[in-house]
Amino acid sequence: MNRSPKRILLATLAVVLLFAACTPVEPTQDPRDIEDQIATAVALTVAAQNTQTAAAIPAATNTTLPTQTESVPPTPTLVLPTATPLALPTVTPVPGGGSGGVTIRPEYACDIIRRRPFDNEIFRPNDTFEIKWTIINTGTKTMRGGLDLKFHDGELLTNISRVELPEMKPGDQYAVAFDGFAPKKEGHHVMVFIVEGGLCYPYTAIKVEK
Numbered sequence: 001m002n003r004s005p006k007r008i009l010l011a012t013l014a015v016v017l018l019f020a021a022c023t024p025v026e027p028t029q030d031p032r033d034i035e036d037q038i039a040t041a042v043a044l045t046v047a048a049q050n051t052q053t054a055a056a057i058p059a060a061t062n063t064t065l066p067t068q069t070e071s072v073p074p075t076p077t078l079v080l081p082t083a084t085p086l087a088l089p090t091v092t093p094v095p096g097g098g099s100g101g102v103t104i105r106p107e108y109a110c111d112i113i114r115r116r117p118f119d120n121e122i123f124r125p126n127d128t129f130e131i132k133w134t135i136i137n138t139g140t141k142t143m144r145g146g147l148d149l150k151f152h153d154g155e156l157l158t159n160i161s162r163v164e165l166p167e168m169k170p171g172d173q174y175a176v177a178f179d180g181f182a183p184k185k186e187g188h189h190v191m192v193f194i195v196e197g198g199l200c201y202p203y204t205a206i207k208v209e210k
């Protein structure tokens with residue numbers, strides 16, 4: 001245990017006095033010198049005590065923190081929806097021509113053959129002529145009776161604007177004929193009819209010149 005400053009001071013004074021008693025008698029020492037010696041001894045004692053106290057204090061030790069391990073989130077798994085194939089309608093293939101290909105025939109359709117007059121045939125203003133169309137059922141189903149063949153677009157080159165068609169089975173033909181007339185105006189003139197339902201478009205195209 002460390003001595004208190006008071007006890008150290010008393011011990012120092014005793015040593016000094018003992019030393020003075022044992023020393024041969026010399027000329028009387030100045031009291032001021034004696035006080036200075038005592039003060040110096042006290043200061044040295046206090047300094048030594050402070051050094052011992054500082055040595056007794058344990059040095060602070062830095063504690064290393066444990067290394068933090070960062071958790072890695074799992075990689076997400078991409079899930080794609082499964083596509084459902086569409087159901088396509090079934091078509092009936094028919095043998096094609098000599099090329100070996102396959103032609104898809106619609107259920108309801110028609111075509112025009114043996115048309116008169118020929119395309120861009122020339123007439124004079126106000127000339128009359130005969131219009132002929134032969135309609136053929138090119139579909140795979142029967143065209144019911146009563147379908148209209150009627151004026152659709154262009155210039156009406158006849159007095160007839162509507163004809164009722166009979167029942168026509170696949171491959172059947174039906175010819176229509178009516179009087180036509182050339183307009184007074186020169187130029188190119190086209191008349192377009194339609195079979196009800198848009199099955200086909202009979203037409204007549206002529207030129208008028210003087």
